[in-house]
Amino acid sequence: MTAKLELTQVWKSFGSNPVLRGIDLAVNEGELVCLIGASGSGKSTLLRCMNLLEPVDEGRILLDGVEISDPEQDPQPIRQRIGMVFQSFNLFPHMTAAENVMLAPRRIHRLSRAALRPEVEALFERFGLADRMGHYPDQLSGGQQQRVAIIRALAMKPEVMLFDEVTSALDPELVGEVLDALRRLRAEGMTMVLATHEMGFAREAADKVCFLDQGRIVEEGPPSAIFTAPREARTREFLRRVL
Numbered sequence: 639m640t641a642k643l644e645l646t647q648v649w650k651s652f653g654s655n656p657v658l659r660g661i662d663l664a665v666n667e668g669e670l671v672c673l674i675g676a677s678g679s680g681k682s683t684l685l686r687c688m689n690l691l692e693p694v695d696e697g698r699i700l701l702d703g704v705e706i707s708d709p710e711q712d713p714q715p716i717r718q719r720i721g722m723v724f725q726s727f728n729l730f731p732h733m734t735a736a737e738n739v740m741l742a743p744r745r746i747h748r749l750s751r752a753a754l755r756p757e758v759e760a761l762f763e764r765f766g767l768a769d770r771m772g773h774y775p776d777q778l779s780g781g782q783q784q785r786v787a788i789i790r791a792l793a794m795k796p797e798v799m800l801f802d803e804v805t806s807a808l809d810p811e812l813v814g815e816v817l818d819a820l821r822r823l824r825a826e827g828m829t830m831v832l833a834t835h836e837m838g839f840a841r842e843a844a845d846k847v848c849f850l851d852q853g854r855i856v857e858e859g860p861p862s863a864i865f866t867a868p869r870e871a872r873t874r875e876f877l878r879r880v881l
């Protein structure tokens with residue numbers, strides 16, 4: 639199941655530092671939206687607000703048309719519907735890959751290992767890691783650990799997935815396997831938002847690319863519009879500044 643995510647006029651400050659300044663963004667069902675911007679432009683904060691890890695100061699976030707940004711409501715059930723993967727894989731080192739993946743569903747959905755096993759095996763299979771389930775994180779490459787982190791988020795059956803610079807900590811030769819995992823998810827129809835510096839990937843795979851500058855979306859559109867005339871010169875100038 640996938641869902642639509644909409645943000646209207648989202649503002650967020652840390653103290654006197656305005657980090658998001660009136661973000662309007664629609665991520666339709668099954669779409670991949672890529673956020674591109676310089677360090678400090680607000681990409682992580684935007685993703686964290688979408689996932690309710692940070693409360694917004696103003697504005698609304700809607701998941702399938704229902705407001706989720708109301709600070710009065712419990713964010714936990716919503717967070718389970720919106721998975722997030724970070725630059726650092728954050729796997730528990732003393733647990734195998736499979737145990738890492740089963741941890742949250744066991745605790746939150748109160749499912750046993752045996753009940754989870756077939757589903758978890760299928761996820762490892764799907765992402766080319768069937769033979770790595772019993773490995774500990776330090777026995778896995780960075781690319782494999784990041785794919786385990788993606789599997790862990792998927793085990794909660796999210797309707798939207800958020801990815802924050804998920805290839806930035808990887809050696810260049812390992813980036814491709816994680817991007818392949820994202821391509822696969824997109825092909826399966828997952829709604830996704832990805833903060834990235836992987837311009838080639840954004841250009842090839844995104845439905846929409848958003849350029850973020852000092853907390854505002856300064857350019858957005860499908861790659862076919864913003865990487866070609868008449869907007870290409872502006873795009874080049876922006877990328878020259880941020881990359």
Ligand SMILES: Nc1ncnc2c1ncn2[C@@H]1O[C@H](COP(=O)(O)OP(=O)(O)OP(=O)(O)O)[C@@H](O)[C@H]1O
Pocket residue numbers: 652655657675676677678679680681682683684
């Ligand atoms: N918890 C926080 N408390 C105070 N300031 C914060 C907090 N989180 C982020 N900021 C500030 O918000 C601004 C935007 O940070 P953010 O991490 O969202 O940017 P980014 O575009 O994701 O950058 P990067 O690519 O370096 O991660 C920065 O000035 C940062 O210092």
